[in-house]
Amino acid sequence: MAVVLAEQGHNDLVGQPHEQAAEGPVAEAEAVAAEISTEQQPMGTPGRRFNRKSPFFIGMTAAAGVAVTYGVISLLSLAANVLILIGLALFLAIGLEPAVSFLVVHRWPRPLGVTAMLLLIIGVIGGFTAAAIPALITQGQQLIDNAPHYLQRAQDHSSFIGKLNDRLHLTQKLQSLISSPGSIDFNGVLSAGAAVFSAITDTAIVLILTAYFLADMPRIRALIYRMVPHTRRPRVILMGDDILAKVGTYVLGNLLISLIAGGLTFGWLMIFSIPYAALLSIMVALFDLVPVVGSSIAGIIVVAAALTISLPLCLATIAFFVIYRAAEDYFLVPRIIGRAMKVPALVTIVAVLIGGALLGIIGALVAIPAAAALLLITREILIPRLDEA
Structure with missing residues (x-):
């Protein structure tokens, strides 16, 4: 094609x-184009x-800037959900990049390293799902079967749960929700099914995009730097590169810490026969992915489950989560994630x-x-320039 242009x-x-006589000045430009190609x-x-x-030029630039800014904002608002999935996939790809690069450094071809990481992720998700779903179904059914018993205990005004119910009126609110007309209808079932299907679809999209981002990460990195x-x-x-390394350290370390949190919670619940051990430990592992507040929220729910057995066990469970939270903050996070992030505690919370x-x-x-x-x-960048100003 270049030869045609050059000729x-x-x-x-x-x-x-192609009729040169009909093109007029364009024919002259084509002759010049043949010379410069x-x-x-x-x-x-x-x-x-x-x-x-x-x-x-100044006027056109200003007008175009306003129009482009308005158009970009409008497009971003319309594509917000898709952009969130793309951003999440890119974040996961950056987080997995250190593992893939480690394999490449040790003489693994990059396609093979990416494939190995994806197979590992799919295997973990599949194994987690296979192990969790039966337990969730069984223990969820147990929760439904035991709901009348819990309601009966809540109506015992001499117990702690009964006093809490008298103050917050929990049983009345629950019964009104269940007995209200239309509380469970066909539209609700369809909405729940649509939500499940959407979650599965979004997960598949994120995994596929993560695979593409991982495979093309060297070229993406080079392209971004070429724009500087x-x-x-x-x-x-x-x-x-320092920022990318920090993200990778954080993602992999956070996943490992969440698995540790779920495993220790499962062991504690099984030792003291607290109900719904699998359900609660999975919830703790998922919530622990959210920094600062995730494990605390999950701990409150687990403590409420322990309270259904006895107050001493509830207090012991509170102590367990306090001790674990201290161990996570002062032992696990410094050793697994290390000081690579270098983010003060106040900045982290904010x-x-x-x-x-x-x-x-x-x-x-993120x-x-x-x-x-x-x-x-x-x-x-900012502080040195301010110091020189």
Whole structure:
């Protein structure tokens, strides 16, 4: 195709029949195009830049800027759900990149390393699902069967649960919810089915996008750095790679800590025969993925389950979660995630609260790496410039 352009300046696959007499000035431009097209630069060399100081250029730039900004905001609002899935997939790919790079350094071909990581993720999700669903169904049915017994205990005014029920009127609210007309209807069943289908579809999309991002991560990294001016590129590479390493350390470490939290909770519940051990331990593992507040919220629910057995066991369960939370904050996190993040505790709490308010659970998950990136940029770019000003 480049030969065609070099010979006559007109592509044989466009604008046929080619009649130079009818083209007028365009024919002259085609002749010049044939001269400037070479094998090294088939599209010719770039021309001189526009005069950015001209009034026309300034006015058009301002108007185009306003229009583009409005259009981008409108498009982002329409595609918010899809963009969240894409961002989550990119976040997971960056988090898994250290593991894939480790395999590549040890002479694994990158496609094989990416495939191994994806098979590991699918295996973990499949095994987790296979082990969790039967337990969830069994223990969920037990919870439904034992609900009248719990309601009866709640009506015992001399017990702790009965006193709590007298103050908060829990049984009345529950009974009104169950007995209200239309509380469980066909539309509700359809909505629940649609929510489950949407969750499965979103999970599949995230996994597929994660695979593509992982496979093309070297090219994505190079493309992003190519968009930085040449004089600033080396420093941006150092900072960007440091941020990517921080995200990878955080994601892998957070997953491991959540598995530890779920396993220890399951062991505690099984030892003291607290009901719904599998259900509660899975919930603790999932909630523990959310920094700062996740394990505390899950602990409150587990403590409520222990309270159905006895008050001493409830107090012991509270002590267990307090001790575990201290061990997670002062032992597990420093050793597994280490000091790579370098985010102060106050910044961590504020970042998680803001991220959760903006994007829910996903925002809380990515809040700490985002805060670490902002702190790095502030320390390396903003503060030195302020000191020199």
